[in-house]
Amino acid sequence: MSDAHIEQEIQAKGLTAARVTPSAIEANIASEFYFTATEGVLGASEMGTAPAGQAKSLDLLTFCVLVLQNGFVVTGESACASPENFDAEIGRKIARQNAVQKIWALMGYELRTKLARLAEPLVTDEMVSRFLRWPVPANVHPDGTPGQPGRIGTNLLDAPTARQMLEQVLSGA
Numbered sequence: 813m814s815d816a817h818i819e820q821e822i823q824a825k826g827l828t829a830a831r832v833t834p835s836a837i838e839a840n841i842a843s844e845f846y847f848t849a850t851e852g853v854l855g856a857s858e859m860g861t862a863p864a865g866q867a868k869s870l871d872l873l874t875f876c877v878l879v880l881q882n883g884f885v886v887t888g889e890s891a892c893a894s895p896e897n898f899d900a901e902i903g904r905k906i907a908r909q910n911a912v913q914k915i916w917a918l919m920g921y922e923l924r925t926k927l928a929r930l931a932e933p934l935v936t937d938e939m940v941s942r943f944l945r946w947p948v949p950a951n952v953h954p955d956g957t958p959g960q961p962g963r964i965g966t967n968l969l970d971a972p973t974a975r976q977m978l979e980q981v982l983s984g985a
Contacts, residue, residue, distance in 0.1 A: 830927060832919045837912060840919065842879045846904045849873035868895070874903035876911045886914040935978045940971050943978060 815834045822828075847855075849870035872892040879885050888911030890903040945964050969977065 830923060832916060832923055837915050837919065840880050840915065842881050842883075844879070844908065845877040846907065847875055848900075848903075849875070871895070872898050872903075874900070874907045876904060876907035878908070878911045878915070880915070880918075884918070886911050886918070888912070888914070934982050935975050939978060940975045943974050944969070944971065 819834050822831075852875065853870060872895060874890045876888040876890075877885060878887070888907040888909065890906035890910065892898040892903060947964050
C-alpha cells in the first residue's frame with residue numbers, strides 16, 4: 813500500500829492529531845541527487861582517488877541523496893541483481909523511496925520530542941524558587957527601596973504571580 817493510500821485511510825478515519833504526513837516529508841526535502849556506484853567511483857577517480865578495480869555490477873547500484881531543509885542528509889540505495897532488468901528510472905524511484913523511509917523515522921522522532929516537551933510544565937517550582945531567590949543588583953529598586961547589597965527576591969511578587977510571569981516570558985506569547 814502506498815503512502816498516499818495510507819494517508820487517505822488515516823484522514824477517512826479522522827486520525828488528524830499531530831503527525832508526520834507525506835506532504836510534510838516532501839516539504840522537508842530541499843534537494844535530491846542521483847548517481848550510480850560507477851558514477852561515484854568515476855567521480856572519486858577524478859578527485860585523485862584510485863578505484864580498487866572495476867566491477868560492472870557497480871552500474872546496477874543506484875544512490876539517492878536527499879538534503880533536508882536543516883542540511884541533514886539521508887541516502888537510499890537500489891541494487892538490481894540482473895543487468896538485463898536494470899532501468900535507471902526505476903532504480904532512482906526505489907532509491908528515493910528507501911531514502912524517504914529514513915525521513916519518516918527522523919521526523920517522527922522530532923515530532924515526538926516536541927510533543928513530550930509540550931506535556932512538561934513550562935515553569936517548574938524550582939524555576940520559580942530560583943527566580944524569587946535571585947540576588948537583586950544594587951541599582952534595581954524592585955519595591956521602591958534603594959538597592960541593598962545581598963538582598964534577594966522582591967516583595968512585589970508571590971510564587972503564583974512569579975510563575976505566571978515566567979510562563980508568559982517563556983511561552984513567547
